Amino acid sequence: MMPLNNQAIEELTSILDVSFDGITIANGEGIFIRVSKSCEELFGVKISEILGESSLYLEDKKIFDKSVTSEVLKRKDRVTLVQKTSADKIVLVTGIPIFDKDKNIEKVINISKDITETKKLKSDLKNLQTELDWFKQELSKRNGIDNQKITYKSAAMKQIIDTVHHVVNFDATVLLLGETGVGKGFMAKMIHSLSKRRDLPFVNINCGAIPEHLLESELFGYEKGAFTGASKEGKRGLFEIADEGIIFLDEIGELPLSLQVKLLHVLDDKRVRRIGGTTSYEVKARVIAATNKNLKEVVKQGRFREDLFYRLNVIPINIPALRERKEDLPFLINMFLENINDKYGTEKYFSENAIKLLLEYDFPGNIRELQNMIERLVIITIGDKIGSNKIHYLIEPLSISLSNKLGPLKETVEAVERNLLIAAFIEYKTTRKVAEVLQIDQSTVVKKAKKFKIPLK
Structure with missing residues (x-):
C-alpha cells in the first residue's frame, strides 16, 4: 500500500471530521492512529487522549467497556458489538480488519453509531407497554372477570352496577338476591375485583352443597384431634383462609339453624374459634352472601334467624331475572x-x-x-x-x-x-x-x- 501524501491525509481528516458516526483507525498493534472529531462526544474524552494509545489501555481506563479493535485482532474478522462509553453513551461499533499482502492485519477501521436514544426509546416503550398492560388490567376489572364483560342496557342493571361501584370499598356485608342463574356469583367476584381487596383472597363456599356435619369445620376450621377422623395437623377454616380478603357465602338460605347462631356471633364479634379450640382469631374478611330464596318468608317460616337476616341485609342488591x-x-x-x-x-x-x-x-x-x-x-x-x-x-x-x-x-x-x-x-x-x-x-x-x-x- 502506497503511503498517503499530505493532501490525502488532509482529505481523509476532513472526511473523518464531518462524519456523524465516530470513526477510528488503529494499526496492526491496536494503536489508534486516526480519530474523527465526533468521537470526542461519543467517548467523552479529547482526541489527543485517544491518539497513540492502545485499545487495551483505553479499555482499562474505562473509556469504553469492551474493545472492538482487540476483538478484531483476536478473531481476524469483522466484529460488531455494543459498547458503553465513559460519556454514558450506548454505541454500536463495527470493526473492519484491513489485511496486507501476507494476510496480516495492517489496520482496523471502527465505525461507531450512537444508539443511546434508540435504547432509551426501547426502554421507554417497554415502560409504556407495562403501564398500558396495567391500565388494561384495571379496565378489565371494571368490565368484569376472566375476560368477560358486564353487558347490559336496562335501567335496572345500570342502577345495580352504579350501586356496586359505590359500595365496593365499604366493609359492610352485601346480600345478593335473585333467582338461580341471574349472576350472583359473578357479581360477588366483580365486587372483589373492583375493591381495595382485589389482590387478597376470594373464598367461595356453597352453604347448600356441603353436608351439615362438615360445613362447620369448613367454615371455622378445627384443632388437631377435635373429633374422630380429624386431621392430625388440624385445619384452617375458610374465614381464616380468606384473611383480609372476601368470603362469599353462596346459598346462605340453606345454612342450618345450628350454624346460623355461630355465624351471627362471628359477624357481630369479628372473631371465630376453631372446633375444639380454646382461643379465637380475628375475622378481617368482608362477607358477601347470596340466596335465591325470599329470606323474609324463610324467616317467617322459622327456618332462618331474623337477627342474622338483618345482619346480612346491610347492603341488599336484588338482581332481576332475565x-x-x-x-x-x-x-x-x-x-x-x-x-x-x-x-x-x-x-x-x-x-x-x-x-x-x-x-x-x-x-x-x-x-x-x-x-x-x-x-x-x-x-x-x-x-x-x-x-x-x-x-x-x-x-x-x-x-x-x-x-x-x-x-x-x-x-x-x-x-x-x-x-x-x-x-x-x-x-x-x-x-x-x-x-x-x-x-x-x-x-x-x-x-x-x-x-x-x-x-x-
Missing part, C-alpha cells in the same frame, strides 16, 4: 356467542328467526341457562348458521305444550316429558345428575333422551 330485563338479551346473546366461538375456534351465527325465538323465550334458568344453551347450540349445529329449528328443539316451553297444544293424553305427556328432560339437561348437563334431580334411573334418562333425540354431551 325475563324482567329483556332489553339486555341481544347484548348478552352476542357476548356469549362471541366468547363461545373464541373458545371452540368456530364462526357460528344465529339466523334472524333464531334470534327472534331467543328474544321471545323467558329463560327460567336466567343467564346461566342462556350461556349453556348457546354453548350447546354451537356444539350441536353442523355448519355455521344456527337456525330456528335448533332453538325450537331446545326451548319449546312447557306452557305451550299444556295450553295451546292440548290433544291426546299420550302425546301431551310425551311433550311434557321431552321438554322437562330438555330443561333438566340445560341446567344439569349429565345423565347422572338429571336422573338424580328427576328421581328416575340413569338408564331411563338415557333411553328417553334417545327416544326424544336429545343430544348428550
Whole structure:
C-alpha cells in the first residue's frame, strides 16, 4: 500500500471530521492512529487522549467497556458489538480488519453509531407497554372477570352496577338476591375485583352443597384431634383462609339453624374459634352472601334467624331475572356467542328467526341457562348458521305444550316429558345428575333422551 501524501491525509481528516458516526483507525498493534472529531462526544474524552494509545489501555481506563479493535485482532474478522462509553453513551461499533499482502492485519477501521436514544426509546416503550398492560388490567376489572364483560342496557342493571361501584370499598356485608342463574356469583367476584381487596383472597363456599356435619369445620376450621377422623395437623377454616380478603357465602338460605347462631356471633364479634379450640382469631374478611330464596318468608317460616337476616341485609342488591330485563338479551346473546366461538375456534351465527325465538323465550334458568344453551347450540349445529329449528328443539316451553297444544293424553305427556328432560339437561348437563334431580334411573334418562333425540354431551 502506497503511503498517503499530505493532501490525502488532509482529505481523509476532513472526511473523518464531518462524519456523524465516530470513526477510528488503529494499526496492526491496536494503536489508534486516526480519530474523527465526533468521537470526542461519543467517548467523552479529547482526541489527543485517544491518539497513540492502545485499545487495551483505553479499555482499562474505562473509556469504553469492551474493545472492538482487540476483538478484531483476536478473531481476524469483522466484529460488531455494543459498547458503553465513559460519556454514558450506548454505541454500536463495527470493526473492519484491513489485511496486507501476507494476510496480516495492517489496520482496523471502527465505525461507531450512537444508539443511546434508540435504547432509551426501547426502554421507554417497554415502560409504556407495562403501564398500558396495567391500565388494561384495571379496565378489565371494571368490565368484569376472566375476560368477560358486564353487558347490559336496562335501567335496572345500570342502577345495580352504579350501586356496586359505590359500595365496593365499604366493609359492610352485601346480600345478593335473585333467582338461580341471574349472576350472583359473578357479581360477588366483580365486587372483589373492583375493591381495595382485589389482590387478597376470594373464598367461595356453597352453604347448600356441603353436608351439615362438615360445613362447620369448613367454615371455622378445627384443632388437631377435635373429633374422630380429624386431621392430625388440624385445619384452617375458610374465614381464616380468606384473611383480609372476601368470603362469599353462596346459598346462605340453606345454612342450618345450628350454624346460623355461630355465624351471627362471628359477624357481630369479628372473631371465630376453631372446633375444639380454646382461643379465637380475628375475622378481617368482608362477607358477601347470596340466596335465591325470599329470606323474609324463610324467616317467617322459622327456618332462618331474623337477627342474622338483618345482619346480612346491610347492603341488599336484588338482581332481576332475565325475563324482567329483556332489553339486555341481544347484548348478552352476542357476548356469549362471541366468547363461545373464541373458545371452540368456530364462526357460528344465529339466523334472524333464531334470534327472534331467543328474544321471545323467558329463560327460567336466567343467564346461566342462556350461556349453556348457546354453548350447546354451537356444539350441536353442523355448519355455521344456527337456525330456528335448533332453538325450537331446545326451548319449546312447557306452557305451550299444556295450553295451546292440548290433544291426546299420550302425546301431551310425551311433550311434557321431552321438554322437562330438555330443561333438566340445560341446567344439569349429565345423565347422572338429571336422573338424580328427576328421581328416575340413569338408564331411563338415557333411553328417553334417545327416544326424544336429545343430544348428550
